[in-house]
Amino acid sequence: MIYAADGSAWAVRAYPLKDEHGKVVNVIDVCSDISEKIRLRAEADRNSRLASLGELAAGVAHEINNPNGLILLNTPMLRDVLIDALSLFADHYQQHGQLELGGLDYQELRDELPLMLQRIEGGAERIKRIVEDLKNFVRQGEVDLSDQLDLNEVVKAAIRMVDNSIKQATDHFEAVFGTLPRGQGDFQRIEQVVINLVQNACHALADRSAKIRLVTYYDAENKCNILQVNDEGSGIAPAALPHVTDPFYTTRRQSGGTGLGLSVSARIIREHGGQLEVQSTLGAGTVVTIKLPITKEGECA
Template identity: 45%
Template sequence: MAITPLRVGEKELALGIKRDITARKTAEEALSESEERFRQIFEQNQDAQVILGCGECRVIDANPAAIALFGYSREEFIGMEEADLLGEKVCEKVKTGLKLQGGFSFERVDAVRRDGTKAAVSVRGQVITLRQSTMVLCTVRDLTELIRMEEEARYIQAKLIHANKMTSIGTLASGVAHEINNPNNFILFNSTLLSDAWKDAARILERYYRDNGDFSLGGLPYSEMSEVVPELLSGITDGSRRIKGIVDNLKDFSRKDKAGLEGSFDVNRAVMASVSILSNQIAKYTDSFEVDCAEGLPKVKGSGQKIEQVVINLVLNALHALADKKKRVIVATRQEEGRVFIEVRDEGAGMTRDVLDRVMEPFFTTKADLGGTGLGLSISYSIIKEHGGTLEFDSAPGIGTTARITLPAEAEGLE
């Protein structure tokens, strides 16, 4: 109600005007209740929400989730000018003001926390009217956990693919080993038989040589052939035995390990089997490869085949790090205080501290251009861990790298 003084002639009067404001009060109360509901939803939302001034990218308010995500206090948030904590793209959108009618969305941007670190987030913006002012409500969802889960899923998938490939390789190796082994057995048996036959024939040929002088045998003088043939036969026999050893290692590598982690194995034997499988690669990359296996090592509980896989991976990495064939690679074993150690040392390029800190991360590789997947060392680390051991690296750029496996010795072997 409003009262206005009024003079009419000699009379002093008052003009009263009465208005019905019920509708306005109802509207104001409804607006107040609506803003209070918005405030409660805003405060309790698990997603970070930041209210920005429409057209100016100035922070007006932030909810507790935003405070936790970005590390600023509410006082530090409010009034923050040119808020680039959500990135330039978001700020540019907000500055377009009322043109935002339908809002905006970014599936992934790099948000900047108070300490300068970055966090991958998704941002959705919507124009709202609050306290009779136009603002932009930005809902920010932290994608860190989602990205971690996606990477873990890719890692598991890659391990499954790797396991499937290893199974296929094992099946192929087993088949090839069988196909090679059969004809090689004929070679080994026949070379031994020929060697015995030559010894008997050589006595007769030697008497003939003494009685009649030199003669031709296989296009060469007998005097030369008498020395060459034993060497040739010995070379055939040694080569065949070497093939048999490689085939046996392939068969062992591809054979399913029935004992699993409940069995026990000889570390030196696992190391020598790995070196034998890699003999061709070793000859390709270095002229100085050394194996120093300590005697009397206790057995280790677990899977010898899995440890072979780890040693093969470490030796291959060492070989690939060498600048030329003059550089050395040394594989050594030893025992100390109930533990068995396997060390692979190289005189290669070495690693920086940054690379060394990430070397066992899944998918991290410095050999992407050579087809590296970044899974070898992470899988090796998992294998050693399930054996109750450790896998550590010491490295210096330009000097080389030492990979050190530590495994607990089997209790019976320590008695």
């Protein structure tokens, strides 16, 4: 096998030509382009690995979710107990002077215990998000595309869901809604995609002066509804850009990214016959474009 300058792979077979005495007098070389065969084999291997990974992820998600649910269920009660206990600690400190529990004096109890509980809750919520990402990654099956879908209403609902994240990330958020024909699709799954894209945009911003802008419009030529999510964030490095929709690929590992959000989003859009495209300039921002056909049988170019 040899590789051409354009990256294509070629299989080479040599057939000797012999004379009447059995001596090789010539050779016929037959070259076949096997690039597609190699690509399909690699894709089959990758799908097989992902299927195995999906089974593992489903088991892990279940085993983690149950004990983490207990943490989330009980921390509000612990918070209430802590508030009452700190009041008692304060009274004791005023009446009797120094107080020490578990090796912590009163000042440390007052300052550190609320932070400890806050970190526990934050960690549990992070685990919950990771489990949800794993469950979404594993979730497969037929998508019901028979329902009427108003993309503008989906986007508005998603914005309401992440309103707090938007307010914490930027002072400059804008959503511009064009006139769209109704399409067909699953409202909640497309809402899940929009929520993920807006949250990614929020995480990408360096400060509150950077902008996030959402725009919807209708592409009459290709009969597709379009959503663009534009952020003025940190952007994506050119080397990373081709991998942003790969499962478990993330540039935010240290801040809690699982690398599943865009992968799941891209799959949902494909299930709807659409496309998810990412364009980015490092240091300048990112534009994610969703294209959704307005008919179940349609596909967006």
